[in-house]
Amino acid sequence: MGEERIELEKLNIVLFQSLAVLFSAYIVSLFKDAEYTSQTIAILYLLHFVSFYISNIAYRFYSRGYLDELFQVLKYNVFFAVGITFTSFMLDGVFSISRRGMIYFFLLNTFSVYVMDLLLKRYRKSVSPRRKSSRKIFLITATSRMEKVFDILHSPSLYHGELIGVTVMDDTDFAHSGVRVVQPEQMMNFVTKEVVDEVFINLPSEDYNISDFVSEFESMGIDVTVNLNAFNFASLGNKRVREVGGLSVVTFSTNFYKPSHVFAKRLLDIAGALFGLLICGLVSIVLVPLIRKDGGPAFFVQKRVGKNGRYFNFYKFRSMRVDAEEIKKDLMAQNTMTGGMFKMENDPRVTPIGRFIRKTSLDELPQFYNVLIGDMSLVGTRPPTVDEYQDYTPAQKRRLSFKPGITGLWQVSGRSEITDFDEVVKLDVAYMDGWTIWRDIQILLKTVKVVLRKEGAK
Structure with missing residues (x-):
């Protein structure tokens, strides 16, 4: 997923810089001697994207210092000025800007884009690592290779993510106040039970079988990054090479998704969530009083486990x-599922109105809020409960390498007939392995069909 993350970062940078461009263009348009036409601001906005990619201003964006940043912004604006001159010549009468207007814009846009870049870097350094969705990194290293890679991973300006744990294979006494130290024998259990998005391995290949580590973590669906100097390329499979803080590294992933599809998935989620919440609001007028007849709340809130082990309110x-969770332990003997999930026929905990909203899938409507804030997606894997997650094996954790969804391949594949949790895992892995945005659209259409026919839900 490394390449997709880089492309999404570029998209974030170009979009935020475009706000600075719009600001600069609007301010300059207020000067009469700038000689703007009605189309000028729109064309300047489009030229920003062209100049952004031609100047390659995003290269090593977060590792640049103040002076280097100013130089890159000036270079970008030189390309911008050339683009303005060429476009003004080619679109004479449609796009025009006076020489004074171009000077005003060059100066103000240089200032505005430079300030925007500094604000983005400040956010990345101070706020982004503390967000729940920030990328969590686990480091496996040896004493001889510790110092440089530890500093790189511990610096948000050099590596996009938060270092949340480290195992030093040849030093069980290693301690650090800012990062959790995990002993080698506890390493696999830590990665299985904690939130880990990427494992960074920097070990000497002559002393350790790195390919075994890669295989184990890949089986969980976790990205694995390895220092190239420590690896023999003869056994490499699906990989992407990049540079991080002066180190050449290769990243292994079970899947490399197209950035355009990842971006489209989020847009689809937002649009679908807004529509779903509108329906939820209308349905609530009728459902809320009926659900609350037994004296309990209308909404059920529960801790669930999302992408790579993140906890969220579901x-x-x-x-x-109301006492369903307390009764559950007395019903475990009637569980019809084999493995990490609870399900039973004619569950006595379900209320009369509950049977109706389950059969019609109306109970799922509040989850559109989870989709809107980014904890879930419209399509994904079913988010497990905390107790289910605690019993996961490393192989089962792979289903959490994808953001959980309201619907998914399991839900449209006859979910009431599946009684083995490993079969659920297989369906989830099949979905993730073949994922594209078109796959999501196909599942959404199948979901509409399943809901209308009241298939699979009990």
């Missing part, structure tokens, strides 16, 4: 008795 219309 929302549904309440379809069970």
Whole structure:
């Protein structure tokens, strides 16, 4: 996923810089001697994207210092000025800007883009690593290779993410106040149970079988990055090479998704969530009083586990008795699922109105809020409960390498007939392995069909 992350970072940078361009263009348009036409601001906005990619201003964006940043912004604006001159010549009468207007714009845009870049870097350094969705990195290294790579991973300006743990294979006494130290024998359990998005390996290949580490973490669906100097290329499979803080590294992933599809998925999620919340609001007028007849709340809120082990609050219309979780332990003997999931026929905890909203899938509507804030997606894997997650094996954790969804391949494949959790995992892995935005659209259309026919839900 490394390449996709880089492309999405570029997209964020170019979009935020475009706000600075619009600001500069608007301010300059207020000067009469700038000689703007009605189309000038729109064309300047489009020229920004062209100049951004031609000047390659995004290269090593977060590792540049103040002076280097100013130089890169000036270079970008030189390309911008050339683009303005060429476009003004080619579109004479449609796009025009006076020489004074171009000087005003060059100076103000240089200032505005430079300030925007500094604000982005400040956010990345101070705020982004603390966000729940920030990339969590686990380091495996040896004493001889510790110092440089530890500093790189510990610096948000050099590596996009938060170092949350480290194992030093040849030093069990290693300690650090700012990072959790994990002993080698606890390493696999730590990665299975904690939030880990990427494992960074920097070990001497002559002393350690690095390919075994790669295989184990890949089986969980976790990206694995290895210092190229420590690896024998003869056994490399699906990989991407890049430079990080002066180190050449290769990243292994079970899947490299197209950045355009990842971006489209998020746009689809936002649009779908807004529409779904509108429906949820209308349905709530009728459902909320009916659900609350037994004296309990209308909404059910529960801790669930999302991408790579992140905890989040999961929302549904309440379809069970208020004491459903307490009763669950007495019903475990009637669980019809084999493995890490609870399900039973004619669950006595379900209320009369609960049976109706489950059969019609209306209980799922509040989850559109989870989709809107980014904890879930419209299509993905079913988010497990905390107790289910605690019993996951490393192989089962792979289903959490993808953001959980309201619907998914399992839900449209006859979910009531599946009684083995490993079969659920296989369906989830099949979905992730073949994922494209078109796959999501196909599943959404199938979901509409399943809901209208009231298939699979109990």
